[in-house]
Amino acid sequence: MTKATEAIVKSGARNHRIAGTDPDKRRQILDGAHQVFTARGFDAASMSDIAAAANVSKSTLYVYFEDKEHLFVALIEREREAQKRGAFEALNEDSDPVRALGNFGQCLARMINAEFAVSAHRIVIGVAERMPDLGRGFYENGPMQGSRLIAAYLDRMVAEGKLAIGDTELAAVQFIDLCQSTLTRPRLFNAVRTPPSEDEIRRVVSEAIAMFMARYGVKSTA
Missing domain, CATH: 1.10.357.10 (Tetracycline Repressor, domain 2)
Structure with a gap:
């Protein structure tokens, strides 16, 4: 990997972390997850359901939480x-x-x-x-x-x-x-x-x- 490419990757990682640290967005996701988990239970809930309930894209959801398990624990x-x-x-x-x-x-x-x-x-x-x-x-x-x-x-x-x-x-x-x-x-x-x-x-x-x-x-x- 060239130094230029490495710099781009590091910059992207920093932006990824920054994008995942907005407290209002995190709260919005957790509020949506609360609705879905309470209504459907853990196994029946999907990340798509949670994204829809939270009114965010799935890509945004994955920036904040790597999977359903980690999202549930955070909630x-x-x-x-x-x-x-x-x-x-x-x-x-x-x-x-x-x-x-x-x-x-x-x-x-x-x-x-x-x-x-x-x-x-x-x-x-x-x-x-x-x-x-x-x-x-x-x-x-x-x-x-x-x-x-x-x-x-x-x-x-x-x-x-x-x-x-x-x-x-x-x-x-x-x-x-x-x-x-x-x-x-x-x-x-x-x-x-x-x-x-x-x-x-x-x-x-x-x-x-x-x-x-x-x-x-x-x-x-x-």
Whole structure:
């Protein structure tokens, strides 16, 4: 390859990257993908469908995302980041474990049982056997990351003498599971087709807190 040709190739690569960094265009594509994946599921959706829904050409779509799998992962990450921010702020801003975990648990229950979250879980479970990297990434950047952040909060509460927990990583996962009891599994299997009401979320999380504190709360010596 001549130096002139090499310069053209490098210039083209730079332009390719620049063309794929417009945040408004990326948002437009992800919005279109959200519509298609939610309506059709992962396997039935095509890049042509997504391009049409996003009102962009297929060539533009491929500038931003190399394939359907990477597009889906990017969409999950966008939705997850937007939803979980408030949930983890509930932990960081409150040193009362009952109140903080209660606020977090309600945010978590809303987030996991929202329409897109339920659809995303179904899609990932459906393709995880043949796309293990996608399944692992979904788990590591979602449930595993969440349980670690809760565990860090529990570590702080243990250090302050407000909780008595030997294994905070296990306790964090237990708490997450308690907050989903009777709510999430029926949604995943489409046995319940609408998100739980606020009253039902409060009831389930309140019972989760009561059970959690019965096991890990510091007993008064008075």
